[in-house]
Amino acid sequence: MLVKSSKFLSRPFFSRPTIVVARELLGCELIREFRGIQLSGIIIETEAYIGETDLACHARAGRTNRTQFLYGSPGHTYIYFTYGMHWMLNIVTERKNFPAAVLIRSITPKKGIESMKRFRSGKPLTRLTNGPAKLTQAMNITKKQNGIDCCNANSIIKVKRGSKTYNSQILKNTRIGLGQTPEPWFSKPWRFNLKDISKP
């Protein structure tokens, strides 16, 4: 299958249903190049946000300046700012003009750990990248990286294929931080965790 032919995840991988992409991103290596060195980690938690009808998704408000890349081509980053201080990294899925993406919520640090620690004020390994705003801080990801194409060997953000994961290794849960989002969206089991992963 074409999707399995490359070391890095390509357009066809992201051009599939968001839930499938969110599950299959687990175990893959998120790589961010910064000044010639690689900062990376294994993705262990993701969430799916799917379309204008999903009232937890930013696209609920329709197409705005903020959500332009959410409506763009799959395989590109959608990065937004929240709580006055945090940047969140998503990768766009499905197809152009359909707003959907996977939020990367947690990674296990792999490469460039000393650099990531500097960006995180010396936080210990156990708290280095175990949260959506922690991993963007560790990788020095902000709005400057919004809308970049991850499906390019030269991209500064890309994802390396992981080994196959099985359903028995994946935990499904409800999404975090939804506040007053109404049902049924509040309870959609669209958060995915890799279990039995060796965390630092």
Place this chain on the structure above:
DNA sequence: AGCACGATTAACT
């Protein structure tokens, strides 16, 4: 032009 709030985190008690 002004305002309420957020796909969170760290530092508290």
Place this chain on the structure above:
DNA sequence: GTTAATCGTGCTC
């Protein structure tokens, strides 16, 4: 367990 920090965004006036 609770809460302050902090500002871009989208909505209302």
